[in-house]
Each structure stands twice: as C-alpha cells, then as structure tokens.
Amino acid sequence: MSADRRPRRRTLADRGIDGVTLLLLPAALFVVLLFVYPFVYGLLLSFAPKEGGWLGNYSKFFSDPYMYGTIWLTLRLALPVTLLNIALSVPVAMQVRHMKRQRLLTTILVLPITLGTVLVAEGLLNYLGPQGWLNRTLILIGLIDHPIRLVHNYWGVFISLVITGFPFTFLLTLSMISGIDPALEQAAATLGARARSRFRHIVLPLIVPGLAVTFCLAFVDAFSVFPSAVMLGAPAGETRVISFAAAQAAFEQYDYSYASAIAMIMAVVQFGFVGLVLTARGLFYKGPVGGGKG
Amino acid sequence: MAIASAGFRELRLDGMSRNFGAHNALKEISLTVQRGEFIALLGPSGCGKSTALNCLAGLLSLSDGAIWLDEKRIDTLKPEERGFGMVFQNYALFPHMSVRRNVGFGLQMSGVPKAEIERRVDEALNVVRLTSQGAKLPGQLSGGQQQRVAIARAIAVEPPLVLMDEPLSNLDAKLRLEMRAEIRRIHRLLGSATIYVTHDQDEALSLADRIVVLRDGEVRQIGTPQDLYRRPLHADVAEFMGFRNALPGRLVRRAGEEIEVDCGFAGTIRGQAVDVAGERVVVAIRPADLVPMADGPIQAEVTGLEYRGEAYYGTATGPGGAELYFRTDEPLGVGAAVRLGAPAERTLVYAAGGVG
Numbered sequence: 285m286s287a288d289r290r291p292r293r294r295t296l297a298d299r300g301i302d303g304v305t306l307l308l309l310p311a312a313l314f315v316v317l318l319f320v321y322p323f324v325y326g327l328l329l330s331f332a333p334k335e336g337g338w339l340g341n342y343s344k345f346f347s348d349p350y351m352y353g354t355i356w357l358t359l360r361l362a363l364p365v366t367l368l369n370i371a372l373s374v375p376v377a378m379q380v381r382h383m384k385r386q387r388l389l390t391t392i393l394v395l396p397i398t399l400g401t402v403l404v405a406e407g408l409l410n411y412l413g414p415q416g417w418l419n420r421t422l423i424l425i426g427l428i429d430h431p432i433r434l435v436h437n438y439w440g441v442f443i444s445l446v447i448t449g450f451p452f453t454f455l456l457t458l459s460m461i462s463g464i465d466p467a468l469e470q471a472a473a474t475l476g477a478r479a480r481s482r483f484r485h486i487v488l489p490l491i492v493p494g495l496a497v498t499f500c501l502a503f504v505d506a507f508s509v510f511p512s513a514v515m516l517g518a519p520a521g522e523t524r525v526i527s528f529a530a531a532q533a534a535f536e537q538y539d540y541s542y543a544s545a546i547a548m549i550m551a552v553v554q555f556g557f558v559g560l561v562l563t564a565r566g567l568f569y570k571g572p573v574g575g576g577k578g
Numbered sequence: 579m580a581i582a583s584a585g586f587r588e589l590r591l592d593g594m595s596r597n598f599g600a601h602n603a604l605k606e607i608s609l610t611v612q613r614g615e616f617i618a619l620l621g622p623s624g625c626g627k628s629t630a631l632n633c634l635a636g637l638l639s640l641s642d643g644a645i646w647l648d649e650k651r652i653d654t655l656k657p658e659e660r661g662f663g664m665v666f667q668n669y670a671l672f673p674h675m676s677v678r679r680n681v682g683f684g685l686q687m688s689g690v691p692k693a694e695i696e697r698r699v700d701e702a703l704n705v706v707r708l709t710s711q712g713a714k715l716p717g718q719l720s721g722g723q724q725q726r727v728a729i730a731r732a733i734a735v736e737p738p739l740v741l742m743d744e745p746l747s748n749l750d751a752k753l754r755l756e757m758r759a760e761i762r763r764i765h766r767l768l769g770s771a772t773i774y775v776t777h778d779q780d781e782a783l784s785l786a787d788r789i790v791v792l793r794d795g796e797v798r799q800i801g802t803p804q805d806l807y808r809r810p811l812h813a814d815v816a817e818f819m820g821f822r823n824a825l826p827g828r829l830v831r832r833a834g835e836e837i838e839v840d841c842g843f844a845g846t847i848r849g850q851a852v853d854v855a856g857e858r859v860v861v862a863i864r865p866a867d868l869v870p871m872a873d874g875p876i877q878a879e880v881t882g883l884e885y886r887g888e889a890y891y892g893t894a895t896g897p898g899g900a901e902l903y904f905r906t907d908e909p910l911g912v913g914a915a916v917r918l919g920a921p922a923e924r925t926l927v928y929a930a931g932g933v934g
Contacts, residue, residue, distance in 0.1 A: 467670035470637050473657040474664040475684035475735060485683070489674045569674035571717050 330545035341545035351546075354526040355553055361438070361513075361525065362506035365445040366499055372450060373457040373498075374491075378483070381462045390458070394451045401448050405515040408444050409435055440516035441523045445506050453502050460494040461487065464573045490573045496565035500558045507554055526550050586648050586738045588612050589771060593643035594653075596629055596795075603629045605795045606643065611771050613738070616762070618786035619775045622818065626795035627775045631741050634773060635664050647738065658687075663732030663770075665742040669724045671716035677703070677727050678712040684735035702734040705764055722753045729761070733768060740765070742774045746781065758784060779819055783807060791815050812853060813860050813928035821862035822903045825876075825896075826930055829857045837927050842898050845875030849925030858930040865891055865903035867920040870910070874919030878902050880910045894918070 297303065333340035345351045380386055396404055412418055412434040419431035434440055464487060472482045510527045517523030526546065534543035589611040596604040604626045611617055619627040632638040634645065636657035645653040652660055663684075672680050679686075682699045690698070703709045706726035716724055725745060732740055742761070746754045762785055765772045776782050782789045783803040791798045791806065799811045810816035817824060827841035837851040839861055847861055868876075878894035883906075890909055894902040894916060904918050 465668070465670065467666050467668060468672060470635075470657070471664065471666055471670035471731075472672070472683065472687075473637070474635050474660070474662060474741075475731070476658045476661065476687035477683070478658050481687060486672060569715075571673055571715070573673060574668070 326544040326547055329541050330548050333541050333545070334539055341542050342549070344542065345545060345549060351529060354524055354529045355549070357523065358507055358509070358525040358527075359553075361441055361445065361509060361523065362503055365442060365449060365506050366453075366503045369446060369449045369453040369502055370457070370495055370499060372446075373454040374461075374495075376454060377458040377461045378487070380458060390455070393454055396447050397451045401444070401511045402515070404448055405444050405512045408440065408447075408516055412440065412443070435516050436518050438517065438522050441509065441513050444512040444516050445509060448512070449502055449506055452505070453498050456494065456498045456501070457491070460491045460498075464490055468573075489569060492568045493565050493570045496561050496568075499561055503557060503561075504554050507557075508550070526553075586613055586771075588648065589739060590646040591634075591643070592646060594630070594633060594640055594645060595642040596626075596633055596638060597641040603795050604633065607792075607797055609790060609797070609800065611739075611773065613771055614769050616765050616772045616774065616785055616787045618782035618789045619773065619792060620779060620782040620789050620818075621777065621792035623777055625792040627777075627792050628743055629795075630792070631664075631743050631773065631775045634739070635662055635741050636660050661735065661737055663735055663737035663740045665725075665728045665732050665740070665745045667744045667747060669716075669728040669745075669748075671724055671727055671731070673716055675715075676712065677708065677714055677716065677719070680716065680727055681712075681730045681734050683731065688735065698734055698736075699730075702730040705733065705767060706730040706760070721749055722757065725749065725757060726760070729764060733764065733770075736768075736770075738770055740768070740770050740772045742772065744775055744777070746776075746778075754781075761785065791818065793818075809852060809926070810862075813862060813930075816852075816862040816926060816928065820864050821926065822865050823861075823863040823868055825861040825863075825900055825902075827859055827861055829854065829859050829927075836922070839927060841876070841896075841900075843876050843896065845873075847875050847920075847925060848922040849927045850923060851927050853928045855929045860928045860930050862926045862928060863920045864924065866905050867924045868902065868904040868918050869920070870904070870906050870908075870916050871919045872917065874917035876902065876918040878916055878918055880912055880914045880916055882912060883910060885909075 330341055331338045333344070336343070380389060383389065410416055414431040414433070418434070419428075422428045423431070434443065468486050468490075469482050472486050477485060508527050509525055510531070513519060513523045513525045513528055517525075519525075519528050527550065530543045530546040530550065533539050533546055591607050591609045591611075594604060594607040595602065607630060609617075619630055621627050629638060633640055633653070636653075636655060636659075640653050643653070644651055672683065675683070678699050681702050682695045685695045685698055699712070700709070703712060706729050708723060708726050708730065711719060711723060711727075716727060719727065725748075728745070745761070746757055749757060758781060761772075761774075774782075774785060783806070786803060788800060789803055789806050790800050791810075793814055798815050799806065806815070806819055810819045810821070813824065825841045825847070827839040827847065830838040830840050830846050832838070832851060832854070835850050836848070837854065837859075838846045838848050839859055840846050841861060849861055876896060878896045881893045881895055883890050883892040890906045892904055892906060892910060894904060896902055902918065904916075906916075910916060
C-alpha cells in the first residue's frame, strides 16, 4: 500500500462546471453568428440613415402616419387573433384531454402547421374568394344574394392567422391541461365545486402561467405576419402590416437602413408586450401542478 | 369542539355494482353503515375497494344497484351534490392555494359567509393540529402535514360521511402509526361515519369497528376485527388475514368443530372446522402459531431463518415440498430437521378449492 494521501484530482464538475454543458458552445456560436450579429448589425445600420442625423430613420417613421400607422394595423390583427386562439384552445383542450382517439384529432388539428402559411393562404383564396365554394354554397342555399368579401381584406388575414396559429396554441394548452392531476378536480368536486367552479378555481389558475407564455409565442408569431397579409389581405390598405412596410423599404426603396429601423421598432413593440405579459405572469402560482406526493 | 358531522342514521348500499366493459369490478355489494361507525374496506390490489369508494363519492357511476342515505337515494347525484368528505391517496391538495384556502374551499363553494369560513377553517386546522401552517402552500409542507391538510379539508364541510382512499400509503412507517391514531381520534371527535380503504390488515384491524373484506369485487366477509382475526370464514380471507401456512389434506375424523386431517405427514393434524364440505380440505395456520414441539405432527427441513426481535421466524419444507412458515424462540440452523405443530384451537380447516 502506498501512502498516497493526496485527494482525488479535482474535476470540472467539482468546480461547478458541467463538462456536458460545454457541448452547447457550438450551438451558442451558431446563435451569435446567425442572430446576435445580424441583430447588432441591423441596430447599428438603423442609426446610419441615408439622410439626416443618427435618429433620422426613427423620426422619419414616427412623423409619417402611413408608417407609424402600421404598428396599430399589425396590433389590430395580432392581438385579437392571439386572444381568440387561446380562448378557443382552452375549451377544446378541456374536452380533448379525456378523449380516447386523442392522437387522431391532434393530428388533424396540427396539419395546418405542417402545410405552411403560403399553402393555407392559397387554399383560402380559392375557398373564400368571390367564386369560391363558401360563397357559392351560401348563395345556392339562399343565405346571401351577393358574395361576401372574405379575402383581400382584414378578415382574410384574420382567418388565415387563426387557422395557422390555432394548432400551435392548442398543442401547448393541451399539454398544460393534461399535466394537471385529475385528482385535483375530483377533490374539488367532492367539496361541492361544480364544473364551472372547478375550471375557475382549479384548472384556470394552474394554466394561467403557461397561457401567458403561449400568448407571448403566438403573439410574436402573429405580429410578424407577412405572407398571408400580402396574399389574403390588402397590403396597401387595412392590412399594411409592419413587416410589409419593412420589406417595402428594403426591396422597393433599397433603403436598408430605414428597413432596419422599422425592424427595430417591430422588435421593441414585441418585447414590450412580451415583457408586460411575463411581468403579469409573475403574480401567479408557477410551481408543480400535482396534488401532493406520489 | 364545534366541528361535528351532519346528522344521519344510516348509509345503505343496496346491490352496488360497477362494470368496466365486460369486467365486473364490483358485484352486488350490500352493506349498511351506522352513523359513527368506522368501516374498513380491506382487500388485495385489484379487489375493487377503490372502485367502491369512488362509487360512494360519485366519481364513478353505478352499473346497477343503489346507495341510500336514510330515505334519500344518492347514487344518482353528482359528487358535488353529495357533500361527502374525501381524502385522496395522493392528497390532491390544490397546489396554488394556501393551506387555509384549501381547507376553506368546500365552505367557499357552498357559499358560507367569509367570517364563518375563517372560524371553521381555524377549527378544522385545530383538529388536525396544524394551526401555525395556514399561510403556507401545500408544496412547503412535509408528507404528514399534507396528509393532515387533506383531512382538515375533508372534515371542514362537516360531512356525514368521510371517505379515505389508502391515505397512509405514502407515509413512512413511524408517521403511519402516528396518523393512524390521529385518524381514529378525529373520527371519534366528528361522530361521522368513516369508510376507509386499505390493503394493510394491521391498519384495518386497528382502526375499524367493522371490516369488509373484498376479493374480485365481491364481499367475502364482514365482521369485527376480532372476528376476522380469529375466525376468517373462507380460506382466501384466512390467507389474507395472515394464515400463511395452507396445507392441503384429507379429512380423517370429525366431531362437531373438532376435526382431524391427514396432510401426508407422520401424524394427523387436529384443528377447527370452519367451512368444510367434502373430504378434501386445507389447513390454515399463522406462522406465529406454528412452533417446534417434540411431538409435532409436521416434520420439515429448515430452509431459512430471520431474526425479528421477539422471536425467530423461519421457512421450512415439508415432505411433499410444502412451504411452511414457523416461529421459534431458539435459533435453528439451515438444513436442520424440525417437528412443527400448532394448538388445535388456532388451526383452522376449510374446504379445498373453496375460493370464489
């Protein structure tokens, strides 16, 4: 036996560094190169306008109602669509969680995600157009005399955003609601709570934090709407969304600096809403949603 | 103490049945429970005891039969209309509500005024000795404390009937003994009827006024703990009540209850006939009653020994390969030959194959 009393060599783990975490480095580098760098580049570019001082682009944007109005037009689409999708997801998920054929239904509901916005937009153009099936059917059964206008306006974009956005919010909501221990609702029932109260006092408070995150993700997605706003909306008028304004600046006026400024404004608005919602989320219980041990 | 159960005379289960598809989980359960009684539903897992409790709570509907609370038929009511208190196996505390709000939830749902809720929550927490923990969330409490909150929540509504679904199964051994005493004390205090589901015979024996033994969805025996412990009516109930030795044999002589059985050993075994019909029988003996004795009729070879403090408990193999469980005060070596015997009054004899 040697009298080697030296302690075991200190490993990275002993010093609180998890070696496996280091494997994140390539991915982190990737994010820096593909996201952080363009973002910083765009930010700097936005402060170097073609004409005027370093804030020239921003003062140009906020002095032109045609430009700053896009914020409102985009919000007018993104906020109601996101709220409607969440409002639809919760009751549907409440029903679906007990279903036996959940997989089939989930697959059907998720299909629009895999199709992509452009395909959905094309489909809707045909289906909802003046000569589309919907209008023809409604005329045929005598509900309307003239085709109702559902494309190339606000409602066209609205409908397409609901269709492409719903599966996303639904899947997130379903996983949250399925995660709640059924014994909690049973306990509430034995204590005299009817279905409505059980939802209000047990299920809703437990999913609100998750719904807040869902809102943020869905909202950011809807706020950056581009293809359907162009294809199904009126990009010169009521669905002149902010991303369209940025694209025009970049590819029609070749003013990359101005386009960058618009993109930055877009980011600030999104961050503002996300920050607001996440702050409000902090007021709710966010722990595990089980009923106790075991 | 102001907390008391709502008054009623009796709860009557009348042919309560429940099927899951083709599987009959509960077959025609009939039972009358008096106010103040503590009933344990005892049985191995899958015997239907939890199904029975869920049917009582209204979480499952009946396939057949009825449940009556005095003259009121209640099996057609939803769980929220029955007003029973239920303690769940995993406690099912609302994780986002403080202990006080958990306990007061039932009162809040029935529209009790705020001041009254506060008063009764105080009382319920006092009963379970948790007055200082009211502001905490369930996640901040230990298992035993969560258990108490679950009980407080169930009794705060002052239910006529408290239902408990293996409430102690998630606790460690020491805490389980403590909570057993607590549950008994709270039951006495309330004067309600308690129906307690368990697979642990010790728990059932120590808590219940009457034990209902279930097997495959059927009632096998209803009786006081003393009845059940001393004289199980069927071989399967005996096995469940700790008669681990089950020796098949042939009836030799019978005089009233006194019976002699040939089990293929040198001598005959003398015992008490409980449920004997034909010639083929099963002899049931508790390990604690089967001890080495000079003239013991059962010769066997020791295969293992385990020290349990008050005595040694061993396993042995008989001539026909029968597995035997016995008790001894002196240590015996593995492989040693031993003659085992049991007092005739503690040797019970049943008809063979009489299960079902």
